[in-house]
Structure formats: structure tokens, C-alpha cells
Amino acid sequence: MTSAEIRQSFLDFFRSKGHTIVPSSSLLPDSPNLLFTNAGMNQFVPIFLGLQPCPYQPPRAADTQKCIRAGGKHNDLEDVGLDTYHHTFFEMLGNWSFGDYFKREAIEWAWELVTEVWRFPRERLYATVYRPGPGDPAEFDEEAWEHWARLFRAAGLDPEVHIRFGGKKDNFWMMGDTGPCGPCSEIHVDLTPEGNTRGALVNQGHPQCIEIWNLVFIQFNAHPDGSFSPLPARHVDTGMGFERVTAIIQGTEGLRHFAGARISNYETDIFRPLFSALERLSGRRYGSTLPRPGTAGATEQERADVAFRVIADHIRTLSFAIADGILPSNEGRGYVLRRILRRAVRYGRNLGFRQPFFYRLVSVLADTMGEVFPEIRARREQVEEVIRQEEEAFNRTLDRGLQLFEEEIGRLQAAAGGAGGGRISGDFAFKLYDTYGFPLDLTGLLARERGLAVDTARFEELMEEQRARARAAQKKTVVEVARLETDRPTRFVGYEQLESESRVMQLTRVQDRWAVILDVSPFYAEMGGQVGDTGELRQGDRSWRITDTRKAGSVWLHFLDLPGDAEAPALPEVGGPARLRVDEDRRRAVQRHHTVTHLFHWALREVVGRETMQKGSYVGPDKLTFDFNSAPLRPEQLRQIERLVNERILENAPVSAIEVKYEHVRHRPDILQFFGEKYGEWVRVVQIGGTPGGLDGFSMELCGGTHTRATGEIGLFHILGESAVAAGIRRVEAVAGLAAWERVLEAEGLLRAAAARVNAPVGELERKLESLLEQQKALEKQLRALQQRQSAAAAETLLSRAERRGELPVLIARYDADADTLQEMVNTLKSRFEGLILLGGVADGAVTLVAAVTGPHTARVHAGRLIQQLAPLVGGRGGGRPDHARGGGRDAARLDEALVRARELVG
Numbered sequence: 001m002t003s004a005e006i007r008q009s010f011l012d013f014f015r016s017k018g019h020t021i022v023p024s025s026s027l028l029p030d031s032p033n034l035l036f037t038n039a040g041m042n043q044f045v046p047i048f049l050g051l052q053p054c055p056y057q058p059p060r061a062a063d064t065q066k067c068i069r070a071g072g073k074h075n076d077l078e079d080v081g082l083d084t085y086h087h088t089f090f091e092m093l094g095n096w097s098f099g100d101y102f103k104r105e106a107i108e109w110a111w112e113l114v115t116e117v118w119r120f121p122r123e124r125l126y127a128t129v130y131r132p133g134p135g136d137p138a139e140f141d142e143e144a145w146e147h148w149a150r151l152f153r154a155a156g157l158d159p160e161v162h163i164r165f166g167g168k169k170d171n172f173w174m175m176g177d178t179g180p181c182g183p184c185s186e187i188h189v190d191l192t193p194e195g196n197t198r199g200a201l202v203n204q205g206h207p208q209c210i211e212i213w214n215l216v217f218i219q220f221n222a223h224p225d226g227s228f229s230p231l232p233a234r235h236v237d238t239g240m241g242f243e244r245v246t247a248i249i250q251g252t253e254g255l256r257h258f259a260g261a262r263i264s265n266y267e268t269d270i271f272r273p274l275f276s277a278l279e280r281l282s283g284r285r286y287g288s289t290l291p292r293p294g295t296a297g298a299t300e301q302e303r304a305d306v307a308f309r310v311i312a313d314h315i316r317t318l319s320f321a322i323a324d325g326i327l328p329s330n331e332g333r334g335y336v337l338r339r340i341l342r343r344a345v346r347y348g349r350n351l352g353f354r355q356p357f358f359y360r361l362v363s364v365l366a367d368t369m370g371e372v373f374p375e376i377r378a379r380r381e382q383v384e385e386v387i388r389q390e391e392e393a394f395n396r397t398l399d400r401g402l403q404l405f406e407e408e409i410g411r412l413q414a415a416a417g418g419a420g421g422g423r424i425s426g427d428f429a430f431k432l433y434d435t436y437g438f439p440l441d442l443t444g445l446l447a448r449e450r451g452l453a454v455d456t457a458r459f460e461e462l463m464e465e466q467r468a469r470a471r472a473a474q475k476k477t478v479v480e481v482a483r484l485e486t487d488r489p490t491r492f493v494g495y496e497q498l499e500s501e502s503r504v505m506q507l508t509r510v511q512d513r514w515a516v517i518l519d520v521s522p523f524y525a526e527m528g529g530q531v532g533d534t535g536e537l538r539q540g541d542r543s544w545r546i547t548d549t550r551k552a553g554s555v556w557l558h559f560l561d562l563p564g565d566a567e568a569p570a571l572p573e574v575g576g577p578a579r580l581r582v583d584e585d586r587r588r589a590v591q592r593h594h595t596v597t598h599l600f601h602w603a604l605r606e607v608v609g610r611e612t613m614q615k616g617s618y619v620g621p622d623k624l625t626f627d628f629n630s631a632p633l634r635p636e637q638l639r640q641i642e643r644l645v646n647e648r649i650l651e652n653a654p655v656s657a658i659e660v661k662y663e664h665v666r667h668r669p670d671i672l673q674f675f676g677e678k679y680g681e682w683v684r685v686v687q688i689g690g691t692p693g694g695l696d697g698f699s700m701e702l703c704g705g706t707h708t709r710a711t712g713e714i715g716l717f718h719i720l721g722e723s724a725v726a727a728g729i730r731r732v733e734a735v736a737g738l739a740a741w742e743r744v745l746e747a748e749g750l751l752r753a754a755a756a757r758v759n760a761p762v763g764e765l766e767r768k769l770e771s772l773l774e775q776q777k778a779l780e781k782q783l784r785a786l787q788q789r790q791s792a793a794a795a796e797t798l799l800s801r802a803e804r805r806g807e808l809p810v811l812i813a814r815y816d817a818d819a820d821t822l823q824e825m826v827n828t829l830k831s832r833f834e835g836l837i838l839l840g841g842v843a844d845g846a847v848t849l850v851a852a853v854t855g856p857h858t859a860r861v862h863a864g865r866l867i868q869q870l871a872p873l874v875g876g877r878g879g880g881r882p883d884h885a886r887g888g889g890r891d892a893a894r895l896d897e898a899l900v901r902a903r904e905l906v907g
Contacts, residue, residue, distance in 0.1 A: 011062060014062035015062070019062040019095055024065045025065065025066075026610070026611055027066050028325055028611055030046075036321070037067060038068060039239060040239050044096055045175070048237075060097045061095070066089070066320050068088055070088040070336055078441065080309065081347070082296070084290070088316075091242035092240065096237055103147060107151070120189065124258075126163070127148040127186070129145045129166070130144070130166060131165035137168065145159075171186070173216045180220070181218065182217045182234075187211070191207075210248070213241075216236070247267065274364055278308055282351040282352055286308045288305065307351050308351070310347045314343060319361075320365075321337055324375065324611045327386060327629045329726065345391055345395065345398065349398075356392055362376075422452055424452055426459035433459075444456075490519065490520070490521050492524070492525075495706060498522050499522060500520050502580050503575065503576070504516055504572050514560045514571060515560065516558045516578075523582055524587070524705075525557075528617075529705075532549035532550055533546075533582045533587055533590075534547055534548065535581050539577070544562075546560060547559050588713075590621050591707055591708050592708060593619045593739075594706065595713075596649075596736045599699065600732070601672070602698060613674075614672075623733060624736070626732045628731075630730050632724070648688070649715070649717060651712075654689070654692050655687070655709055655711060657684055657687070662680065671695070671701070674702075685703075686701055715738070717734065719734045791828060792825075795826075798811065798815065798825070798829070798839075806906075808835055808860050811833055812838045812906075813838075814895060814896065814899060818841075819848040822848050822850045834857065835853070837853075840898065846890060851863040851866055851885045861906055864879045871888065873889075874889035874894050874895055
């Protein structure tokens with residue numbers, strides 16, 4: 001069976017049992033505290049918790065789920081490539097019952113599929129059943145044992161041999177410290193040649209006895225006091241390793257030949273297309289060798305085969321994650337992806353890759369897996385572009401980092417008198433990380449290949465020092481208060497009112513600025529991208545201008561506008577009453593921009609895709625910016641988003657906010673929350689549309705900002721532009737309300753001015769510009785023809801400088817001109833001269849080198865390699881094919897020296 005047939009047979013089997021076949025959920029999990037979707041049950045958690053009703057009738061489902069385990073508790077990254085079965089990306093086949101069938105059906109159907117549909121030899125199968133050890137919860141799972149015993153007896157097998165027991169570690173599943181949980185029952189396969197181990201290898205971590213399926217029976221609720229109670233509804237949650245099943249079926253030739261079988265996840269048609277592509281790109285062959293445990297490979301072939309497996313695994317992780325909107329970055333799950341990508345690029349060096357290659361494998365996945373996961377086919381170009389950019393960025397520093405690593409190895413060996421062993425210092429590992437972007441695991445990999453260790457403790461110490469410096473640098477001046485005399489938090493009343501009576505609690509100096517702390521304040525303190533309020537503070541007949549509002553813990557700091565040169569400025573009286581007033585027009589403008597960011601976020605996800613998420617924002621009175629993960633937006637997408645937002649504004653939909661317990665909304669995917677955020681027990685949900693406070697709006701986000709009461713108050717929304725801020729991260733700048741009207745008015749003025757400059761009515765401006773551009777093209781064409789004639793004449797004069805260097809005719813000359821002119825001259829000379837042509841020239845301070853080799857002479861000199869050696873002499877780089885290459889630099893003073901060196905090299 002092919003892997004596609006195995007996957008489909010699983011889904012067809014459970015469809016025949018009344019299951020709804022559901023698509024894989026995104027690798028971007030709904031839970032903001034989870035790095036990646038790492039199990040099939042993730043998308044069904046709200047159903048298990050009773051937070052939403054089961055949408056399937058009958059209440060049962062099956063699917064194949066994309067999973068990544070490469071960080072946190074579940075992390076297989078370090079083992080990938082060194083054995084036959086570890087992955088960072090894998091598929092989990094699963095079937096679920098939501099309060100419907102339970103243990104009997106789950107066990108019988110698992111047995112039926114494995115033994116009757118796929119025809120696994122029954123005598124090689126073992127089941128595990130939960131039996132608690134000392135201190136373990138619940139009781140022996142006698143019900144599961146009885147069902148398995150009946151099936152094994154019917155197959156003529158002894159249940160006492162084929163049913164093994166496990167405690168809490170192996171056979172009891174918990175969603176967390178509290179909540180739904182229950183015993184589980186696994187199916188293991190004996191892969192030894194004889195298949196007669198009588199279960200001795202089950203759960204022993206032995207490669208010849210592999211677990212393929214885990215059946216979890218969710219029947220208890222775990223309480224904070226450590227007790228367990230039965231759930232009102234019992235559920236089934238199963239997970240099968242798709243790659244493992246495929247490896248066994250294909251590696252044993254349809255489960256017929258176990259003796260001498262090569263059972264490896266990588267020896268399947270899941271990975272063969274990727275290996276074939278790598279073989280074509282690298283010229284190397286995959287040899288299926290494995291390194292000795294504890295090593296990274298003793299021979300060149302072993303190291304190459306590890307590289308094949310790492311690269312094939314990692315391209316699946318990167319491609320599917322990026323297709324689901326998770327992009328490489330320097331934090332959170334994005335940093336995990338960046339580490340994985342850089343690990344793959346480093347392993348590419350073992351296969352001879354020096355230029356970007358990794359992105360070229362995306363098309364293989366689109367071809368082979370696009371039917372079952374259509375998102376990889378739909379977003380192939382975006383995925384390729386993100387990976388290519390990451391590769392190029394890392395390649396620029398990889399060579400220098402590797403050079404430094406080799407120098408460090410040489411220093412260690414010299415210090416040890418040439419002996420092996422030793423340890424890479426944490427200071428050096430940190431230097432590689434901080435300066436050259438080497439994650440610690442990449443340095444560890446390089447060290448392991450040399451039989452060395454890394455001082456990780458010192459590395460982590462230096463990392464913590466850097467984090468502390470970063471935290472200090474990122475702190476606003478508001479948190480640099482030397483001493484706060486009050487521990488009473490400021491009570492914010494600014495959601496409902498813009499003026500309030502208050503009392504001055506303290507005056508404090510913050511970097512030469514005076515700030516007032518008040519017990520009550522309608523001023524919004526800067527957070528969540530929204531700027532702080534400005535306004536006025538009054539005591540009696542005296543008033544002070546408040547220029548900014550910031551947070552320091554739980555108190556608000558209101559910064560006063562005081563003369564900078566005043567030695568003893570008049571300050572508000574501590575303990576005295578005060579009247580506060582927020583600048584209303586400014587606050588209203590900020591609120592319009594903040595509310596419209598929520599509308600923009602909603603429209604963006606409607607147009608581009610649900611995997612697109614906010615990555616940052618600025619909300620001020622004059623404009624907003626919104627950062628998000630995506631490929632560049634097309635003009636028609638921007639127009640569609642802008643239209644959707646303005647349609648919602650015209651609807652005048654209500655905007656409301658409600659405080660709820662975080663536990664009640666944390667698993668709701670329709671309420672947007674952000675990975676890495678630390679939410680307290682209570683959170684504020686801002687809702688647009690629906691019933692105010694009903695948590696049924698079309699846009700719902702956890703947000704502490706201030707907003708309009710209805711979308712109609714926004715007035716008008718206008719996108720000013722879209723640009724890149726990082727690899728895979730885009731930024732839209734936009735305006736709303738009067739700011740939008742002013743920008744439209746300004747644009748109209750520019751349009752009228754441009755029309756006047758070309759002496760045309762506004763309605764005729766486009767036609768007039770097209771006419772002028774056509775004239776310009778005609779003039780440029782004439783100029784180009786003249787330049788070509790001049791280049792040909794100049795090339796003709798250079799023929800007299802031809803010479804022979806040994807057996808090779810060469811024409812090496814300097815002619816100061818731009819790159820296009822030099823290329824034209826070389827093209828002309830190629831038809832008149834056989835041998836090596838190398839021209840160098842300077843224009844506007846830039847050096848250009850162009851080389852060509854004609855006729856049979858490419859066997860004597862390689863144009864690309866010649867330019868690679870010459871370009872550094874002029875402070876640049878270059879390369880190309882054997883018959884043509886280009887390069888350049890900025891050191892014009894050394895061009896003549898480079899041409900002399902060229903004659904020496906070809907001599």
C-alpha cells in the first residue's frame with residue numbers, strides 16, 4: 001500500500017463506522033499558551049470541556065492531524081536524523097467519540113482495522129492496559145482488559161502474554177493538572193525477525209517494538225485537591241502514528257517479511273520524493289546508514305544520510321507551519337521555526353550546499369501532499385519566499401560563524417597538546433549566538449560532530465544577563481521610578497468618563513520629569529499599542545498640562561508640562577483634591593483608530609485567511625499601524641479589506657466590552673487572544689456586532705483599550721500603504737475619521753497639481769501620463785541603441801590587447817563604464833574572440849567585473865570561480881557559470897591590482 005492509500009483506508013474505515021471526517025486543524029493552536037498543535041485532540045478540547053456542543057451527528061469524528069513537536073514538553077528536535085523514527089513534524093490519525101461509544105467499540109474497531117483491513121499479524125500485537133502503581137490515580141482498567149482478552153482469545157492467543165500493564169507514566173492521560181483525564185490503552189508491534197518476544201520489549205524504548213496507536217478513555221475529572229470524580233459524559237480520543245504504520249507496512253513488503261526488513265519512517269514513499277529531489281540538487285545519494293548511538297556519524301556517508309533525514313523532516317515542519325501563518329522570528333514559536341530552519345541549512349553543508357537550496361523542496365510537498373493538505377499548494381509561493389529569505393539571511397553569517405568555530409577547535413586542540421575531547425566554553429557559544437545567529441542547539445550539533453560538549457550552564461547565565469539588559473532597555477521611563485510611596489493602585493474610570501474628581505497621592509521625578517500619581521484617573525495609560533492620554537489637572541485656580549500617561553505597576557503616572565529650567569516649579573499639592581480632564585478630541589481620535597484596528601483585523605482574516613494574526617500595532621490620534629504575518633498583500637486585497645471595513649462602519653454596529661473569567665474563553669477560537677500574553681483570572685473582551693455583552697459578535701478580542709460606542713463613530717477608514725517590517729511580517733498604515741478625510745483631501749490636491757503640471761484635466765491625467773511614458777520609452781530606446789553602437793566600437797578597439805597565457809587566449813582589460821555597458825562589450829567580443837574575456841570598470845564609485853569563456857576553453861578556466869577569487873580584491877563578491885560570470889565591489893583603487901591578479905591566475 002502507498003502512504004496515500006494507508007491514510008485513505010483509515011479515514012474510509014471510520015467513515016463506515018459513522019464518523020464525520022474533519023479536516024486537519026491549523027498548526028497554529030487556538031490555545032495561546034501552546035507552541036504548536038501537537039496532537040489530534042487539540043481542536044476538540046472545547047467539546048471535551050463542554051464549552052461548545054458537538055457539531056457532528058452522531059457525535060464522533062476522524063481525521064489526520066498535522067502535528068509539530070519541537071519545543072516545550074514535547075521536543076524531539078535533537079533526535080531527528082539520528083534514528084529511523086523521530087520527527088518534528090508528523091501526521092496523527094485519530095478517531096473520537098464525544099459522549100457516544102466507549103471502550104468496547106474503540107478497542108474492537110482498532111483491532112478490526114489493524115488485523116482485518118491492514119492484516120497485521122495478530123501474534124505480533126500487544127496491548128497495554130492501565131494498572132495503577134503506588135500513588136497513581138483511579139483503579140485497574142478491568143473493562144479494557146476484558147475487551148482485549150476476548151479478542152486475543154478469539155485469535156488463539158494468550159491474553160496473559162499479549163496484554164501488558166502500565167502505570168500513570170505510560171497508561172494514564174491527563175489534559176493538565178486538573179480537568180478531563182482517564183486511562184489509555186496502546187497497541188504495540190513486535191518487529192523482531194522471529195516475533196516471539198512475548199511482550200518483553202513493550203514500553204522499553206526498543207526500536208524493534210513500536211507503539212502505533214493509543215486509545216485514551218476520558219472518564220474522570222481531576223480536581224485541584226488531587227481527587228478524581230467520574231465525568232457525566234465519557235469520551236474516546238485516539239492517536240495513531242501515520243509514519244510509523246506506513247514504515248511497518250512498506251518496510252515488511254505488506255507485512256510478509258519481517259526477517260531482514262528495513263523498517264524506517266524514512267524508507268517510505270512519504271520521504272522518498274524529498275530524498276530524490278535532494279539527490280538531484282546535491283549530486284549525493286541517500287545510503288540509509290545510521291550513526292552509532294551517541295554520535296553524529298563516523299563516516300562521510302553516515303553524516304550525509306543524517307543530513308538527508310534532517311532536511312527532509314525539517315522542510316515539512318517549516319513548510320506546513322508557514323502555510324498556516326506561523327513565521328520564523330526571534331521570539332516564541334517563530335524562534336523555534338528559525339532554529340529548525342537554520343539547523344537544516346547547516347546540515348545542507350554536509351551535502352555541499354553553499355547557496356539557498358532548502359526552499360526548492362517546498363514544491364515537492366505541494367505535489368505530494370497538496371491533495372490531503374491543500375493549504376500547502378495554495379500558499380506554495382509564499383512559503384518558498386519566506387524560506388528563501390531566511391536562508392539568504394543565515395547564509396550571510398554561517399560561513400563566518402563556521403570559520404570562528406574551526407578556529408576555536410584549533411585553539412582547544414593546541415591547548416590540549418593535540419589531544420581530543422574538551423568543552424566549548426559558554427562564552428564562545430554565546431558569541432556565536434549573539435553575533436552570528438547560531439542557536440545553542442546548532443553549536444551543540446557542531447560540537448557533537450567533533451566529540452565535544454558545550455558549557456550550557458555558562459551560556460544560559462549569559463543569556464539571562466542579556467535578557468535582563470533587554471528588559472531594562474525596553475522599559476519606558478515610567479517604570480524607572482526610584483521609589484513609590486504609595487502601594488494603592490490607581491482606579492481607572494476612563495472607559496465611562498473623561499473627567500473626574502481625584503486626590504494627589506504622590507509626586508515623583510522620572511528622568512528629570514515630574515509625574516503625578518492619583519487615586520482615581522480617567523486618563524488611559526499607554527499599553528496594548530494605544531498611546532497614553534493628555535489633558536489637564538486643576539487644583540483650585542491653578543492648572544497643569546498633562547502631556548503623557550504611563551503605567552508603573554498598578555499605578556498611573558501623569559507627566560506634567562513644566563519649564564525645564566525652573567529650579568522650584570509650582571507643583572500640585574500632595575494629598576489635595578484635583579480635577580482631571582482628558583483632551584476629548586484627541587481621545588475620540590485615538591478611539592476611532594483603536595476600534596478600526598479590530599475591524600481591520602477581522603477583515604484581514606476574512607480576505608487573506610484565518611491563519612493571519614496581529615503581530616503588533618500603534619494606535620495614536622493621527623494614524624494607526626498594524627503588523628501581521630502574511631505575504632505581501634495584492635492591491636485588490638487591500639481594496640477588498642478597505643471596503644469590508646467601511647461597510648461595517650456604515651452598519652453602525654454596536655461596540656461593547658465585558659469582563660469574564662479567562663477560563664471561560666481561553667479555548668474559544670472565535671475570541672482572539674495572543675500567544676505569549678500572560679492573562680489573569682479576569683479578562684476584558686471587546687466585541688463588535690452581536691448582542692452587547694453576549695460574546696456573539698463578528699469581531700471579538702481580548703483587549704484593554706478604549707473604543708467607540710458604535711462603528712459609525714469611526715466615520716471613514718483609509719489605507720495609506722503596506723510594507724515589509726521583517727521576513728514574513730507586513731505592516732499596514734491607515735487613518736480613520738477626520739484624519740482619513742484630511743488624507744483624502746491631500747491626495748486630491750496632489751492629483752489636481754499633477755494634472756496642472758502636465759496641462760491636462762484630472763479626468764485625462766492617466767491618458768496624458770501614458771502618452772508621456774511612451775515618449776520616454778522611445779527616447780530611451782534611441783539612447784540604448786546609441787550606447788550599443790558605442791560599446792561595439794569600444795570593444796573593437798580592445799581586440800588589439802588580446803594575448804596568450806600558456807594554451808589559453810585571453811583578453812583582460814580595463815574600460816571604465818557601468819555594468820550594462822561592460823556586459824554589452826563582452827557580448828560583442830564573444831562573437832569575435834575565442835578564449836577568456838575579462839573586463840573591469842568603474843562607474844559612480846562602483847567596480848564591475850564581467851567574465852566570459854568561449855569555445856572549448858571552459859575546460860581550462862571557469863569564469864565563475866575566477867570572479868569569485870577576484871571580487872574580494874575590490875571589496876565585493878561575485879560568481880556564475882563556467883562560461884559567464886559577474887561580480888563587483890566598492891574599492892575602485894584596487895581594480896588594476898585585481899586585473900593583474902587575473903593574469904597570474906590564468907597563467
